[in-house]
Amino acid sequence: MKNLALFSNQNSFISKSWAYLRNLKELFPFAPILLLLTVTCHQIDLQEITSRLEINYQQASLIRNISFEDNQIVYEVRKKKENKAQFLNEIINIYNEIEIGKCIIYCPSVKSCENLIIELQTKMSKEIIAMYHGELSAKQKSAVLFNWKSGKIQIMIATNAFGMGVNVPDVRIVIHTVFRFDATHFFIGNLVQESGHAGRDGLPAKAIIMYSRKDIRTIMGIYLL
Incomplete structure (x- = not known):
């Protein structure tokens, strides 16, 4: 020091x-x-x-109004399929758009990560899918990150615990399966930071945000009939 x-x-x-x-x-x-x-x-x-x-x-200098826009990332907002089978098929179709590269799927909780990986593993190769969240042990996290960086894992299902310090250049798509915005979840900042994992190699990439009627009710503070 x-x-x-x-x-x-x-x-x-x-x-x-x-x-x-x-x-x-x-x-x-x-x-x-x-x-x-x-x-x-x-x-x-x-x-x-x-x-x-x-x-x-x-x-001292005050620097303001500087854009840090990532021009290679295309943001897309989609209404989430309410039918579980349709939702899974959409996730698979999105992943199949990737010719070469990886996909990160962000979920709001550990339980939702566990549910999604179980469901996807019935339709895709188990070897290419992994899960990362704060309840994993340090040894488990290390193993998952090693396989992710080495290319063995192509789809990462994660909570926001998967973020800082994880730098892999060939992520083509980042999916957020919910859109939340309230006093306890500073989601916009998280969304930008997490979406920034895509396209770090400078090649085109996509960030997809899925929303539901429940998300809209939360954001607007009203209940839709």
């Missing part, structure tokens, strides 16, 4: 992170804070942050 080069911090506008960064600055006074990231920040906020962290305001 003696050779710490710089600090970077996400969610810099959250005040509790300021104390954390201030403590780091005291421990490593010669390491610069190079990059602070937040969703919303105005000039007056920058003044407060630099004051609290004892950063020279004249040396």
Whole structure:
């Protein structure tokens, strides 16, 4: 830690992170804070942050309105088939669109992952399908990731536990089987981050978001008759 080069911090506008960064600055006074990231920040906020962290305001820059759009990813929204057999067939048809590459299917819970993998394995080769979620042991996760990166696994059924640090270039399609948006699930951010697993090799890729009537009721806060 003696050779710490710089600090970077996400969610810099959250005040509790300021104390954390201030403590780091005291421990490593010669390491610069190079990059602070937040969703919303105005000039007056920058003044407060630099004051609290004892950063020279004249040396700080506020960079906003930069697009990080992935042009190779095509987003598609589909109404989810209510019939289970039709839903499974649609998943299989989507996967069959891929000539070379992998597919990630995100589910909202461990139980839904388990149900989907059982159902898909009755219609497809079991060897190419795997499941990843937070309840797997470290050994199980390691084995699944090894087979995923080596190409043995072509379809990954996962919760949002499958995300950070998983970098495989040849993912062609990412499917979200539900669309949720409420106070406890910051789904839009997760959707963008998870969809970003597709097309990392720069080749065309697709992100498919499925929605149901239940999802719409949740989003709109109304009940459809």
